[in-house]
Amino acid sequence: MEILQQLLNALPGSVSQGLIWGIMAIGVYITFRILDVADLTVDGSFATGGVVAVMLILNGWNLWLAMLVAFIAGLLTGAVTGLLHTLMGIPPILAGILTQLSLYSINLKLLGKANQSVNVNQTDLLVSLRWVRDFAFHNPLITVGLVTVILIAVLYWFFGTEMGCALRATGANLNMSRAQGINTSFNKVLGIMLSNGLVAFSGAFLSQYQGFADVKQGQGAIVIGLAAVIIGEAVFGKIFKNFALRLLSVSLGSIIYYIVVQTVITLGLDANLLKLLSAVIVAIFLAIPYWKRQYKAKHMVKNKGGKANA
Amino acid sequence: MLDIKNVEKTFNPGTINEKKALNGINLHLNEGDFVTVIGGNGAGKSTMLNMVSGVYPVDCGSIVIDGIDVTKLPEYKRAKYLGRVFQDPMTGTAADMQIEENLALAARRGKTRLLRVGITAKERKEYKELLKILDLGLEERLTAKVGLLSGGQRQALTLLMATLKKPKLLLLDEHTAALDPKTAKKVLDITEEIVSKNNLTTIMITHNMADAIRVGNRLIMMNNGKIIFDVSGEEKKKLTVSDLLEKFKVSAGEELNNDRILLS
Numbered sequence: 001m002e003i004l005q006q007l008l009n010a011l012p013g014s015v016s017q018g019l020i021w022g023i024m025a026i027g028v029y030i031t032f033r034i035l036d037v038a039d040l041t042v043d044g045s046f047a048t049g050g051v052v053a054v055m056l057i058l059n060g061w062n063l064w065l066a067m068l069v070a071f072i073a074g075l076l077t078g079a080v081t082g083l084l085h086t087l088m089g090i091p092p093i094l095a096g097i098l099t100q101l102s103l104y105s106i107n108l109k110l111l112g113k114a115n116q117s118v119n120v121n122q123t124d125l126l127v128s129l130r131w132v133r134d135f136a137f138h139n140p141l142i143t144v145g146l147v148t149v150i151l152i153a154v155l156y157w158f159f160g161t162e163m164g165c166a167l168r169a170t171g172a173n174l175n176m177s178r179a180q181g182i183n184t185s186f187n188k189v190l191g192i193m194l195s196n197g198l199v200a201f202s203g204a205f206l207s208q209y210q211g212f213a214d215v216k217q218g219q220g221a222i223v224i225g226l227a228a229v230i231i232g233e234a235v236f237g238k239i240f241k242n243f244a245l246r247l248l249s250v251s252l253g254s255i256i257y258y259i260v261v262q263t264v265i266t267l268g269l270d271a272n273l274l275k276l277l278s279a280v281i282v283a284i285f286l287a288i289p290y291w292k293r294q295y296k297a298k299h300m301v302k303n304k305g306g307k308a309n310a
Numbered sequence: 311m312l313d314i315k316n317v318e319k320t321f322n323p324g325t326i327n328e329k330k331a332l333n334g335i336n337l338h339l340n341e342g343d344f345v346t347v348i349g350g351n352g353a354g355k356s357t358m359l360n361m362v363s364g365v366y367p368v369d370c371g372s373i374v375i376d377g378i379d380v381t382k383l384p385e386y387k388r389a390k391y392l393g394r395v396f397q398d399p400m401t402g403t404a405a406d407m408q409i410e411e412n413l414a415l416a417a418r419r420g421k422t423r424l425l426r427v428g429i430t431a432k433e434r435k436e437y438k439e440l441l442k443i444l445d446l447g448l449e450e451r452l453t454a455k456v457g458l459l460s461g462g463q464r465q466a467l468t469l470l471m472a473t474l475k476k477p478k479l480l481l482l483d484e485h486t487a488a489l490d491p492k493t494a495k496k497v498l499d500i501t502e503e504i505v506s507k508n509n510l511t512t513i514m515i516t517h518n519m520a521d522a523i524r525v526g527n528r529l530i531m532m533n534n535g536k537i538i539f540d541v542s543g544e545e546k547k548k549l550t551v552s553d554l555l556e557k558f559k560v561s562a563g564e565e566l567n568n569d570r571i572l573l574s
Contacts, residue, residue, distance in 0.1 A: 158425075160427060160428050160429075161423075161424070161425045161426060161427060161428050162418055162421075162423035162424055162425070162426050162427075162428050163423050163424060163425055164428060165407075165411060165414065165415055165423070165428035165429075166415070166423045168404075168406075168407065168411075169404050169407065169415050172404035172405065172406045172407055173400075173401070173403070173404040173405070175396070175401045175402075176401060176402055176403060176404055177386075177404075177415075178385045178386045178389065179363070179385075179389055179392075179394045179396075179402070179472075180389060180415050180416050180418075180419045180471070181386050181387070181389035181390055181418075181419040181420050181421075182386055182389075182415070182423070183384075183386045184386065
């Protein structure tokens with residue numbers, strides 16, 4: 001009973017965190033599912049978003065303007081990875097790792113130290129974990145929830161335009177895309193940029209939410225993003241077919257992830273084991289489709305030897 | 311309409327896998343020509359089409375489409391002038407996208423893609439009418455994912471996509487080879503219908519000698535990266551399959567070795 005009480009108390013916080021990371025996971029969805037590229041830039045660009053936003057806020061910038069600049073900084077990090085891949089022929093995973101590594105230095109330089117706090121009592125912020133129980137518009141659940149809905153609407157519109165369709169086609173079939181006059185290199189760069197823009201935007205939210213920017217805040221972000229995408233698909237894949245709903249399922253997947261994390265911690269799991277647990281869960285979920293195919297292939301051979309195949 | 315001048319291509323030069331795929335190809339096509347291409351394994355047929363469409367750069371020579379030198383243009387820019395159908399039905403369409411989305415992508419070939427809507431209501435109506443011509447029941451499945459279609463349906467759809475915006479040149483790379491005989495015939499019938507209706511300049515690679523003779527107004531035979539036989543008009547119509555095999559033996563000094571031809 002006491003544990004249940006604790007869980008309920010922690011729920012608004014978990015959902016807020018899930019919503020914030022959900023924006024990041026939507027970014028991962030764009031590269032991983034739409035573009036069919038595993039982009040590891042996100043571990044760096046997530047921190048970049050937070051670092052840029054916090055530094056600008058501390059310098060007295062308008063909050064939304066700081067968010068916009070964080071988004072643009074994310075676009076730039078994506079452009080670097082995209083160009084490393086398309087212009088220099090580096091495999092996308094390695095290109096992402098290179099950018100991620102260089103971003104660590106850049107983030108340190110921008111921040112001047114390993115972490116920098118923004119105190120919500122001294123500085124105006126968009127979201128803060130202090131407000132998760134406030135019955136007001138500035139409650140992160142409402143602010144981030146609204147922003148997520150707007151972002152999904154904009155992405156839904158964008159992926160329905162000629163440019164968005166070309167981006168989807170690039171991820172679906174490179175040969176076909178080129179035969180239909182689509183510049184696949186440009187679209188890969190565009191997709192990776194857009195993804196990292198969202199990731200940095202999410203990082204900017206998280207820094208304000210937790211009250212500090214940390215150069216390590218993006219560590220393992222890709223795994224959390226993938227977990228959200230996979231959980232979302234596993235839970236809502238059968239009922240959410242529409243593109244906007246699929247993006248929503250990613251955000252919901254992220255919320256579920258944080259509720260599960262909160263639950264296992266409340267139940268007494270050593271928090272240090274959390275990343276290991278996340279990685280194992282993602283690995284298993286990534287393996288399931290492969291195992292399914294293998295099982296089916298074996299089964300077909302057995303069954304279709306005779307009449308069915310004749 | 312098409313001028314290929316002295317095009318050469320060597321794959322993996324300087325390695326043990328070096329392969330001279332094209333050995334000085336010269337080909338001129340007039341507007342409205344429908345050329346069928348036959349030849350043995352590794353004769354350079356597909357490489358020739360890939361050179362025209364820009365999949366690989368040429369080693370030397372030039373390729374001119376309707377007065378425009380495309381030799382140095384990247385593949386996606388040449389696509390403006392070309393309609394292409396591939397041997398593998400999976401290649402020409404995006405499986406994860408809807409039938410109408412695939413068509414809408416093709417309708418914008420050669421145009422700059424900006425933030426206009428990706429498919430309009432007017433287009434949907436047009437596509438429905440166009441798909442009716444194929445007579446495959448696809449007009450009722452506009453929003454179905456292409457991955458659900460059969461190989462023959464996908465090839466027919468690819469053909470429609472390749473010709474949705476009239477190309478200066480239609481390139482068919484053994485586009486019926488992966489289909490069963492009945493479906494292959496249907497797709498070839500649709501091909502002939504579309505080509506003659508739009509008066510398209512076409513190059514079709516085929517392994518079926520009878521088709522190569524029956525379809526189109528000109529036939530070329532390739533061997534070892536060269537065109538060894540080029541025949542058109544009345545002379546082509548009078549050809550028989552045994553003529554072709556004989557012709558190959560005389561020109562190439564060996565039997566025609568194409569496993570698909572031998573099987574068909």
